[in-house]
Amino acid sequence: MLNELTAHEIHDLIVAKKISVFEVTEAILERIEAVGEKVNAYLSVMGEEALREAKKIDAAIAGGREVAPLTGIPIAIKDNMCLRGAATTCSSKILDNFRPPYDATVVDKLRQERAVFIGKTNMDEFAMGSSTENSRSGITHNPWDLSTVPGGSSGGSAAAVAAGETIMALGSDTGGSIRQPASFCGVVGMKPTYGLVSRYGLVAFASSLDQIGPLTKDVTDAAYLMNALCGHDRKDSTSVNREVPDYPQALVNDVKGLKIGIPREYFGEGIDREVRETVERTIRLLSKLGAKIKETSLPHTEYAVATYYLIATAEASSNLARYDGVQYGYRVGKQESLSGNSTIDMYEQTRAEGFGDEVKRRIMLGTYGLSAGYYEAYYLRAQKVRTLIKQDFDRAFEEFDCLLTPTAPTAAFKIGEKMDDPLQMYLSDIFTISVNLAGIPALAIPGGFTGGGLPIGLQLIAKPFAEETLFRIAYTYEQNTDYHKRKCNL
Amino acid sequence: MQYETVIGLEVHAGLSTNSKIFCGCSTKFGASPNSQTCPVCLGLPGVLPVLNEAAVEDAIKVALALNCQVSPYSKFDRKNYYYPDLPKNYQISQNYLPVAFKGYLDVPLEKGTKRVGIDNIHLEEDAGKNIHGGGADAGESLVDLNRAGIPLIEIVTQPDMRSLEEVEKFMISLRDILLYLGVCDCCMEEGSLRFEANISLRLEGESRLGNRVEMKNLNSFKMVSKALQHEMRRQGEVLKEGGHIKAETRLWDEEKEVTSTMRSKEEAHDYRYFPEPDLSPLIIKDNWIDRVRKAMPELPRERKLRFSREYKIPEYDAQVLIADKYLADFYEDTVKLFPEAKMVSNWVMGELLRGLKERNINIEECLLPATHFANMLNMIKKGAISGRIAKDVFAEMLDTGKEAEEIVKEKGWSQMSDEDEVSRIADEIIEKNPQSVRDFQGGKEKALGFFIGQVMKVTRGKANPQLVNKLLKEKLGKLK
Ligand SMILES: [Zn+2]
Numbered sequence: 001m002l003n004e005l006t007a008h009e010i011h012d013l014i015v016a017k018k019i020s021v022f023e024v025t026e027a028i029l030e031r032i033e034a035v036g037e038k039v040n041a042y043l044s045v046m047g048e049e050a051l052r053e054a055k056k057i058d059a060a061i062a063g064g065r066e067v068a069p070l071t072g073i074p075i076a077i078k079d080n081m082c083l084r085g086a087a088t089t090c091s092s093k094i095l096d097n098f099r100p101p102y103d104a105t106v107v108d109k110l111r112q113e114r115a116v117f118i119g120k121t122n123m124d125e126f127a128m129g130s131s132t133e134n135s136r137s138g139i140t141h142n143p144w145d146l147s148t149v150p151g152g153s154s155g156g157s158a159a160a161v162a163a164g165e166t167i168m169a170l171g172s173d174t175g176g177s178i179r180q181p182a183s184f185c186g187v188v189g190m191k192p193t194y195g196l197v198s199r200y201g202l203v204a205f206a207s208s209l210d211q212i213g214p215l216t217k218d219v220t221d222a223a224y225l226m227n228a229l230c231g232h233d234r235k236d237s238t239s240v241n242r243e244v245p246d247y248p249q250a251l252v253n254d255v256k257g258l259k260i261g262i263p264r265e266y267f268g269e270g271i272d273r274e275v276r277e278t279v280e281r282t283i284r285l286l287s288k289l290g291a292k293i294k295e296t297s298l299p300h301t302e303y304a305v306a307t308y309y310l311i312a313t314a315e316a317s318s319n320l321a322r323y324d325g326v327q328y329g330y331r332v333g334k335q336e337s338l339s340g341n342s343t344i345d346m347y348e349q350t351r352a353e354g355f356g357d358e359v360k361r362r363i364m365l366g367t368y369g370l371s372a373g374y375y376e377a378y379y380l381r382a383q384k385v386r387t388l389i390k391q392d393f394d395r396a397f398e399e400f401d402c403l404l405t406p407t408a409p410t411a412a413f414k415i416g417e418k419m420d421d422p423l424q425m426y427l428s429d430i431f432t433i434s435v436n437l438a439g440i441p442a443l444a445i446p447g448g449f450t451g452g453g454l455p456i457g458l459q460l461i462a463k464p465f466a467e468e469t470l471f472r473i474a475y476t477y478e479q480n481t482d483y484h485k486r487k488c489n490l
Numbered sequence: 491m492q493y494e495t496v497i498g499l500e501v502h503a504g505l506s507t508n509s510k511i512f513c514g515c516s517t518k519f520g521a522s523p524n525s526q527t528c529p530v531c532l533g534l535p536g537v538l539p540v541l542n543e544a545a546v547e548d549a550i551k552v553a554l555a556l557n558c559q560v561s562p563y564s565k566f567d568r569k570n571y572y573y574p575d576l577p578k579n580y581q582i583s584q585n586y587l588p589v590a591f592k593g594y595l596d597v598p599l600e601k602g603t604k605r606v607g608i609d610n611i612h613l614e615e616d617a618g619k620n621i622h623g624g625g626a627d628a629g630e631s632l633v634d635l636n637r638a639g640i641p642l643i644e645i646v647t648q649p650d651m652r653s654l655e656e657v658e659k660f661m662i663s664l665r666d667i668l669l670y671l672g673v674c675d676c677c678m679e680e681g682s683l684r685f686e687a688n689i690s691l692r693l694e695g696e697s698r699l700g701n702r703v704e705m706k707n708l709n710s711f712k713m714v715s716k717a718l719q720h721e722m723r724r725q726g727e728v729l730k731e732g733g734h735i736k737a738e739t740r741l742w743d744e745e746k747e748v749t750s751t752m753r754s755k756e757e758a759h760d761y762r763y764f765p766e767p768d769l770s771p772l773i774i775k776d777n778w779i780d781r782v783r784k785a786m787p788e789l790p791r792e793r794k795l796r797f798s799r800e801y802k803i804p805e806y807d808a809q810v811l812i813a814d815k816y817l818a819d820f821y822e823d824t825v826k827l828f829p830e831a832k833m834v835s836n837w838v839m840g841e842l843l844r845g846l847k848e849r850n851i852n853i854e855e856c857l858l859p860a861t862h863f864a865n866m867l868n869m870i871k872k873g874a875i876s877g878r879i880a881k882d883v884f885a886e887m888l889d890t891g892k893e894a895e896e897i898v899k900e901k902g903w904s905q906m907s908d909e910d911e912v913s914r915i916a917d918e919i920i921e922k923n924p925q926s927v928r929d930f931q932g933g934k935e936k937a938l939g940f941f942i943g944q945v946m947k948v949t950r951g952k953a954n955p956q957l958v959n960k961l962l963k964e965k966l967g968k969l970k
Binding site for chain 1: 529532533534535536537538539540541568570572574577578579580629631633760762763764767768769770
């Protein structure tokens, strides 16, 4: 089955002229046809365009065009990234029918590589959530167990990769939104260093935390996708201007002498026994392979969730202010049910109807935290704690090449389990949030399974721009295990 | 008891950069609505601002001209408020760390100079424009976002001004600096220079400031003056009656010529400023400042020195001329065509300034082009009109903008320098007044004055006085 292959396997077959891009695309679309309804990973599938593009690529290859690593590879895009002319809704009613007249920089880069866009994936509204249940277009189901959530907010992308409904996908990660669903769905997900991948065309949730990254079936695919995504972009002032390494070169089966720290704060209350055992098993394996592993401490970890929810919501309250019904998207206007006549009436009713509960909750929280009299106590204080959290990591990386933690405290939870308890939901990101606050890279990889057959994820964290270290360790781990090869039964 | 007025200004100047502050769109005025927009200045989802360095450079120029310190490290902040002409519903501005701070401007007054402190200069983006009632439905408003994202600098003064004269002269001096620097066209009708004023009154000798009233919507020098004048009077009356001035924002109503409450201090917006996460801090290195400093154009100070040096006019004249850039430009343009520099400065400082004052207009509102002015001065020099008549001609030129020659022709004011004509008239008068001829012959020199008067009367003042004098002396001398 072509849809079960990785991107690099497909690439080799295309180069060897054993398969065509059209066949691969068709296989993906057939798979979507077969399981799409059960999983509900996609908000929109661009079948016709994808097949048309596949034919063009096949013709180009036949004409002697070079096959880049991602040429002809089907890819799914999270619905908060702009793809010219395609609906980009962030799973929100307020962006009903919004079709951007421009491509996100990452989409543009993938176009240049001639990847094939399969569709836009489901997500928590405006990337706010950890289960993909906050979507106006319905819940996405975890392909490993349809009664559980795929994680979030990039749940659609992670589920699509796990279910074989795409070969690879893009997600965005503000507090764990790539890594936590990767963990729940048993796939690889990377949150790159802040500034490494352009945010231009990514609908902002929290600008100082958001990063786009890959969701793939294995570490090798993640390295190739990172090669395509990274690079300076003049359209994003926070994008860094430095040379991008060739990530696949870091895929070396060797961790001898690498120092790996285990932060003790990540193994406290609330962590599932099977998750803890998975990390312990991993420590033993990596030690056997020659890594030097030692316990360490990130003392400000306990403040991360509070800090994150002050900063992320403050930025969100401002970023989401533009959805007011004036220019685009959903509007409660005169022709609709507008009561009252003023612009304020229009704003209020448009936003009241257009946003879901979680988004409203965060806008209110963020607005409050920035208000006169509270700014110093909340937002500014949070920024100071953010610095302390970052310094924790700086200190740790003086000694270690990498930190190893679980990605999430538990495996995928049941649909509906945490919807009435926002705080419990927020705590499912407890191991991923600090990384965004510090702006550093982290990679989530499959590390095992629960007794019930649900994937458990591992997280590797490195210092800024040390993605290669993450790839090397993850690749070595992958070469010595086969968790990433297991397929879900759908 | 006397009240002292305390006034500070906030000046918004639209920069004349080719493109907007955070995107590549054109800043040209007058294009069809929304034609100069892109995803960035429309605030579409997912787009990001990229700072235009030309705007920063303009801000540095203004900072240097206003003796400010340029911040080596400044930041942008978001000012959050909802308004349909603000596409993102926040304005990118600088609240916590502005691009420049702590400067001053020395303003020439009628007598002496006044130093007005500059608190800070910050960069920000302009908003678009709402057009109310412009839609198909009377209740509908339309939005034009061509102006959204045009770079602005906001110059905030200290509350250092104490009189209307200081405010008026400050505005002119500041405008001139912006014009000399070429960073702003200062076109008030197009909104590229806008003022907000804050004003409070306090008892003379009191060091604490009174409650201040902020005034918005002041779109011309005159509006600033009128609004401040009104507000000084209003606050004075309230205080004299033992009342209390509320700290509030008031709007100037140009039609009714009154100010009225817009919002009280309690209702003031909470803008929820916080650092703009989409832009990195603005780092300005010394070598950038040095480069800008070296390329600075001539400013009023230097122009004054050059006037004294180049045109050899007294320092006082140069001072009066450079107090208004448009006046100085007018002077220079005239001197280029009519190089008697001192005669030009006499006329500019005398008749021109008096004429403008009488008509209550500025030099830039005046219809008179420098070429016409130079042509008129030339006519005086050539003797085509007398200095006295020239004053009437000039007044007519100010009102109509016509050439002096045309006015002289229309009004029949040209000086009679035709010797035969004047000679004929003189002969006639001598013949009609034998008694006066005898008086003259009898040694009464005064009689000559009588004859001159008669000739001027008959010619209605047009005869060239020197010519009349010469001819009469000759003719009467021959009769002796
Ligand atoms: Zn634009």
